Structures are given as structure tokens and as C-alpha cells.
Amino acid sequence: MGGVKVGGDAPISVQSMTIPHPSDVSGTVEQIHQLEKAGCELIRVAVPDQEAVAALPKIKSQMTVPLIADIHFDHRLALQAASVVDCVRINPGNIGPWWKTEEVIKAVNDNGIPLRIGVNGGSLEKPILDKYGYPTAEALAESALNAVHALEDVGFTNMKVSLKASDVHMAIDAYWLFAQQSNYPLHIGITEAGTAMTGAVKSAMGLGWLLSQGIGDTLRVSLAADPVEEVKVGFEILKSLELRHRGVNVIACPTCGRVEIDVVKMANELERRLAHITTPLTVSVLGCVVNGIGEGKEADIGIAGGQGSGILFKKGKLVHKIPSKDLIETLIEEVELMAKEKEAESAGVAVSELPYDGTSVDRPQLQPLSLESESAGSQKEIPVFPVRS
């Protein structure tokens, strides 16, 4: 899809969707740039009308990641969008009679782009709803399989599929049922998951289960929040399952009565100030040295608080003692340097040739530690897809 592989052994890609109406080209592009900066790998825009489809070329010319047009109801919008975008999404529940889908297939084929079949619990086609009475996982799976089989019957296979529901169990079961019967790449997501925290938890539960079973090729976390948050949560889910490694993973202790530093403030500051780093690094912030070093052993680098001073450790080994007031700046400086070294290593550049510009803070006098600790530890028209006999 526009250079991003989806399916097979390709990395699971993270996608999101813009909020402004596409006719607000500058607003849409501004958000696209924010999403690109956050690492978003595929960006979808809603294309609800002629104004939206007319804006697509201007939008597309100002972005670098692949663009997906999200079309409901009016297949003519898909026909127009197909010559501009990298993928078209249609919903079998509301696109109308089969001939309309055939026209869309021809358009995407003519332009060499894939199609996403996006089934949604809130917009199942009438025959499926009549059969099941209400949206169920089986109804979602049957709707998606009908669509896939109908497309295969006319020789079309360049597609990915989604079966979204806001109910976590229903979404999981629908994807699982589909995956038992079809091997097409899956776009996974829990639709209308909720606000930032609620939606992140629901998405992590649903997508986490699916991904742990090997189901899912690209994902979107749907949040009632800034879409940049969707990208962040998507990567956190993938990082948690060790499926993708991107950027700084900040681990922080929950703190307790032994805490010597403001862990919460420091962890948040680290996430904010290190967000630009794409090199995978695990950075740890621990409230004290009692269990701190042991708990931070998995981290590439980290700090643990002490009375009036803290320690900097790398891979579980104590490296320096640092006055508490300098802890955060020193850690940030060290992480920046470590990221540059890792980037240079992967680019085959000698570390000594590295320009070091992490000098925005007065580097405190680091005191080498003698302690070599090893740690302590509207259904508009009757559809739709002919059912394969």
C-alpha cells in the first residue's frame, strides 16, 4: 500500500485517521504532519462528499505516508478517489448493490491499489441483520466472508479486511472466526473505543489478545482524542508485545514510601522530551535504590533516586552518582547520546566521528562510583454481496 507492506511477515503497521473535513486542506495536512512525526505509517481521511474528494490531490501532494480514502454510501466518491490515494476503504453494509462494488474494484485495479473491506457492527447489511437479529461476532464474520468470496469470484484479491465492533468480546470473536476461514491481511481495531484512557485500555485488551494469537497486520486505535494519541497507544501495544520496537520506552516504578525523587513528574517529562527519538531504547526511572537497580536491569539506561543524589545506571550496572537536581537533565543528555551511538552503529559510522550536540545543559560533574554493583536488587439500498453457494 503506497510502499508500506501489509500482511505476511511485514511489520504490523500503525495507522490513524484525521479529524478535519478534507476541504480544510491546511488543517488536514497539519494533522497529517503531526501524525507522521509521531510515527504513523498509514493515514486515512474520511471522504464524505464531493468537496472532500476534490481536496484529496492537494492533501496527497503534501504528505509522505500512504493515504487511504474512507468511503461510505456513495461509491462514486471511491471511483474518483482511487486515482489519487493509495488505498480505498468501503463498507459492504452501506455501499449498495453489487454492481457498485464491481465499479470500485475496476477503479482500484486500474490504479493498482488495494481495497479495504471494512465491516462494522453498526452498519451490517440487512440480510445479515435479518438472519442474526442484531450484530454478533458470527454476523460480522459472515458479512466479511461474503464480501471476500464475492470479490474472489470476480478475480479480485488485492484486499485487506476489518471487522470492527465497540464490544471487545465481539470484535475479538469476529476477527478470530474470520481468521479461521480466511488468510487475507487484517486491519484490526476496536471501534469507538472511547476517551483516551478507556479507549486505550479497551484497545489494548482487544488488540493485545488478537496480536498475541498472531491475528492482525495493521491496526488503528480509535480514540475520542487527538489522533496522535492513537498512534502512541498503537505503538505502545506493539512494544508491549515486543512486536515492534520504536522510540523510547519509559518504564517507571509506581513509587512507595521509600521514594526519594518525583518519579511521576520525571517519567512524564522523559516521555515528552524524548518523543523525537525513533531508536528503540528502554529508559527506567526508579524512586530509590532499594530494589531500583534490580528492577531496572532490563533497561538500557536509567536513574534511581537517593538522598540528595541519585545514581545513573546502564544495563543494571551503576555508572555515576549525580546530584538530585541534575538527574533528569543528565539522563536526557545520556539518552540522546546513546540514541545517536545506536543510530551510528546501525549506519556503520564510528562512534568517535559522531557530532555530539547534547550540550544544551551544563553537564554536571559525574562522579564515578566505586561501587560495582551487580544490582540489588441508513441502510440505503438492499445490498449487496452475492453469497457464494
Ligand code: SF4
Ligand atoms: S523502586 Fe523504590 S520507590 Fe520505586 S516502588 Fe520500588 S521500592 Fe518503592
